[in-house]
Amino acid sequence: MGDLYDTDVLEWSEQQAGLLRRHAAGEKLNERPDWDNIIEEIESVGREQLHSVEGLLLQAMLHELKAQAWPLSQEVEKWRAEAKLFRSQASLRFAPSMRQKLDLDRLYAKALRAMPDTMHGRRPGPVPQSCPWALPRLLEDADEP
Numbered sequence: 001m002g003d004l005y006d007t008d009v010l011e012w013s014e015q016q017a018g019l020l021r022r023h024a025a026g027e028k029l030n031e032r033p034d035w036d037n038i039i040e041e042i043e044s045v046g047r048e049q050l051h052s053v054e055g056l057l058l059q060a061m062l063h064e065l066k067a068q069a070w071p072l073s074q075e076v077e078k079w080r081a082e083a084k085l086f087r088s089q090a091s092l093r094f095a096p097s098m099r100q101k102l103d104l105d106r107l108y109a110k111a112l113r114a115m116p117d118t119m120h121g122r123r124p125g126p127v128p129q130s131c132p133w134a135l136p137r138l139l140e141d142a143d144e145p
Helices: 002-007 011-023 035-069 076-093 104-116 137-140
Strands: none
Touching: 002 011, 011 035, 035 076, 035 104, 035 137, 076 137
16 A cells, blocks of 8 residues: 555545545445555645745745835835735635744744845845744735735
8 A cells, every 4th residue: 555655646545535435434444544644644734734824924024025125126016915915825724723833033034045135236225134023914914905
């Protein structure tokens, strides 16, 4: 069973779903579900959701930072709109249990490191060196017009 998991995870998942449905219906099975990989996959679902929210918040921070660092750029409105979109997407995927796991300071530090050295030949203006946003602020206005 582990071989199929390594070679064709789609086929493996379909087989495992069928086995689990039959097991849940009370059917006696000759084949044992691949519990180790099923458990790993269930755990990975949560991790992937958390990574998705982190990535979206990082992108939102980076776009907001660019708007702050180059306030006269013609791109400011676009950066702010993209930041709003990323925040909205993050709020859709956010689950309350993520609150304790999200490290905004770490994400902000990554956003600072991702900032370009120059934009249109200009160096960036000053931006805060520590995260100026709390999580509720990053998620609260994401859906406002």
